[in-house]
Amino acid sequence: MRNSSQASPFTALITGASLIFLFAPLFIVILFSFHATPSLSFPFTGFSLRWYRQVLGSAEFRNAAYNSLIVGLASAGMTLVLGTMAAYGLSRISPRWQRLFTVLFFLPITLPGLFLGLALLVFFAQLEIHLSLATVTIAHLIYVFPYYLLIAKAALDRLDPALEETAADLGANSWAVFWRVTMPQIWSVLLGAASLAFALSFDEFVITFFVIGSESTLPMFVWSGIRRTIDPSINTISTLLLVVTLLLFAVAFFLTLRRQHTVAEA
Amino acid sequence: MRPASADELRIEGVSHSYGAVEVLHDINLSVKQGDFITLLGPSGCGKTTLLRIIGGFIRPSKGRIFLNGQDLTGVPPHTRPTNTVFQRSMLFPHLSVAENVAFGLRLQKLSEEEVRKRVGKALALVRLQGFEHRQSHELSGGQMQRIALARVLILRPRVLLLDEPLSALDLAIRLEMEEELRRLHREVGAIFMYVTHDQREALALSDRIVVLNKGQIEQVGKPDEIYRSPATTFTARFVGNANVVPVKILSIENGEAVVQLATQTLKLRISKPPLSPGEASMVVRPEAIRIQPIGKVLNGGLAGVVQDFAYRGSGHAYQVAVNGIAEPLKAEMPAEAMQVFPVGAQVWISWDLHAPLLLQPGSSQNGQ
Numbered sequence: 001m002r003n004s005s006q007a008s009p010f011t012a013l014i015t016g017a018s019l020i021f022l023f024a025p026l027f028i029v030i031l032f033s034f035h036a037t038p039s040l041s042f043p044f045t046g047f048s049l050r051w052y053r054q055v056l057g058s059a060e061f062r063n064a065a066y067n068s069l070i071v072g073l074a075s076a077g078m079t080l081v082l083g084t085m086a087a088y089g090l091s092r093i094s095p096r097w098q099r100l101f102t103v104l105f106f107l108p109i110t111l112p113g114l115f116l117g118l119a120l121l122v123f124f125a126q127l128e129i130h131l132s133l134a135t136v137t138i139a140h141l142i143y144v145f146p147y148y149l150l151i152a153k154a155a156l157d158r159l160d161p162a163l164e165e166t167a168a169d170l171g172a173n174s175w176a177v178f179w180r181v182t183m184p185q186i187w188s189v190l191l192g193a194a195s196l197a198f199a200l201s202f203d204e205f206v207i208t209f210f211v212i213g214s215e216s217t218l219p220m221f222v223w224s225g226i227r228r229t230i231d232p233s234i235n236t237i238s239t240l241l242l243v244v245t246l247l248l249f250a251v252a253f254f255l256t257l258r259r260q261h262t263v264a265e266a
Numbered sequence: 267m268r269p270a271s272a273d274e275l276r277i278e279g280v281s282h283s284y285g286a287v288e289v290l291h292d293i294n295l296s297v298k299q300g301d302f303i304t305l306l307g308p309s310g311c312g313k314t315t316l317l318r319i320i321g322g323f324i325r326p327s328k329g330r331i332f333l334n335g336q337d338l339t340g341v342p343p344h345t346r347p348t349n350t351v352f353q354r355s356m357l358f359p360h361l362s363v364a365e366n367v368a369f370g371l372r373l374q375k376l377s378e379e380e381v382r383k384r385v386g387k388a389l390a391l392v393r394l395q396g397f398e399h400r401q402s403h404e405l406s407g408g409q410m411q412r413i414a415l416a417r418v419l420i421l422r423p424r425v426l427l428l429d430e431p432l433s434a435l436d437l438a439i440r441l442e443m444e445e446e447l448r449r450l451h452r453e454v455g456a457i458f459m460y461v462t463h464d465q466r467e468a469l470a471l472s473d474r475i476v477v478l479n480k481g482q483i484e485q486v487g488k489p490d491e492i493y494r495s496p497a498t499t500f501t502a503r504f505v506g507n508a509n510v511v512p513v514k515i516l517s518i519e520n521g522e523a524v525v526q527l528a529t530q531t532l533k534l535r536i537s538k539p540p541l542s543p544g545e546a547s548m549v550v551r552p553e554a555i556r557i558q559p560i561g562k563v564l565n566g567g568l569a570g571v572v573q574d575f576a577y578r579g580s581g582h583a584y585q586v587a588v589n590g591i592a593e594p595l596k597a598e599m600p601a602e603a604m605q606v607f608p609v610g611a612q613v614w615i616s617w618d619l620h621a622p623l624l625l626q627p628g629s630s631q632n633g634q
Contacts, residue, residue: 165323166356168343170370170417176344180369184360 026242033235040230051236061237064221068202071133071217075140076198079148082141083197084190087152088178109146116143117210124211131213139211140204144197151193151256155186192255199248203241274298275320275425275457280329282315289315291481293329297459297474302451304460306468307478308504313461314429316478320459321427322346333424348425349418353433355410357402363389363413364398370421388420391450408439412446419454428460432467444470465505469493477501499625502549509555509595513548515541515624523624528590530568535620546626554621555597557584559605560612567616570595572607582606586615 032040034047055061086105090098108116120139121131129135159182167181168174205219212220222237275297282290290312297303305313318324320331322343331338338346349370357366365372367385376384389395392412402410411431418426428447432440448471451458462468468475469489477484477492477500485497496502499510514526523536527548534548560569570586573594577583581601585594597615607613 160356162352162354162356163358165343166350166352167358167369169321169323169348169350170421171344171373172369173344176373180372181358 033239035232038231051232055236064216068218072198072201074137075201076194079197080194083148091156113206117207121210135211140201144200155189188255192252195248195252276332280326302458302473304468304472311478312481349423350427351431353430355414363400388416392416425457509550511548549623552596552598558614572611
């Protein structure tokens, strides 16, 4: 009975084809990052780590990676503080204001990256702010903030407000309630959300392109590399980016899930 | 106003509205030191709102709360000398049992040694020694409420507020916890203010009961006063599930009222004047009603038909329909009663002359 609806050959075919289209390009990129020759097409002629040595040895690459790290940490860190404050505030105001501010906070998600990048560029130019990693950080903050807020607010909404009332009854002022009752229950979700924010910032390209000026980040470095020469060093950088991002998502996933587990137990 | 005596909780003219709905109307009450007082009423009567006003979670629309003459009305919960135990125990899920109990003390920056000593004492008080390192999700419902009690008692509150703390527990645990609460109250000596809709709990626990209905106090009194001489028909029905039968007082003489009930004329002894001829309500407790076979006609009584019968372990509960009375009369016979009457049986019901209580609107005595 169940089989008839589950495994028709047609569904299997669609699923298989989708998975291939999703993962085959990934696989090929990773595979050729280990290619022994500069060729980027089949036949594959042998494994080597030469492109990894070349990329990691390059001062330009290390500069771009360092910049990405700084921008990612700065925007994720600022998001952690501002986003937590915003989520906490949102959970504490009247439903009418909550709706208004939620729409305002989440609007950047709906804007095309091109529009956001251009708008920020014009904005910075108007204020005569020199383009630098600082402007990139501000741009990334705007970009990752809604994602962070979404997760942080969901975590706060899951908390029982009666627990905070209980803490107040036992003598805790609002500061003590926040640090002794609210934070211990949601910190792992917040850290997970911040890792996600870092990952989003780490490989953001479109908005960065508009507001970066003469500096470089990893996605910018890849892009300018493709314009110069096409060899497996690009694949190598992409693979490194993929690994970092996957790791961060895994951390984010683990931290948010761990929290749900303890809630379910309690 | 009168001067405040030592450790007295005084509620003066408290009213509260949510929007246009008034949930409390002009509540006045004073509670002596060490009293166990219960706010009893059906859901929506305002009892929990009143408790939350005393705990500082709600600011009343009108009126003031005093403790020993000190005005608490604007004082936030975290600086009030009151503590609350809620219906759900609300243990902090991220803390161990010991840290839950120590929560309030930790905020007072006491030494580790002092905290540990007092946590141990508090756990001993609720008879859960050795539970320090358990997690809250490892506890049973009754144990959770004991920990919630230890967590507030460790702070030595002057007023302990209990918001239906037993209503989520099984009957057996509930009875055990009632005993526990009476013992704790004797040992701690604080004012316990207890909210419940369970009249049995209220009668078993309280020094005094405040019956609340629709945001107003119906009656204040000791449990036996509330039970034996309810001031209003509401209290009579709510506490002890009494029969309230509309009657007409024909005349009053020598402490006896001649009353018309359905088609009969009865004589009832009256203990609480003033009554005057006219419409009235006759209150009779189910356990005061006797049921006998129809053949044995006694002086005074009514013929009826058994409508419902329920076995209650300790007794037999009947509902008997009587001609001329809208609601069937509830009657309870002891389990050792010789005869059980099936549904549909014709029976004769009667009561002692002094058992019924007559109430008239406007003439109700106030149990203050």
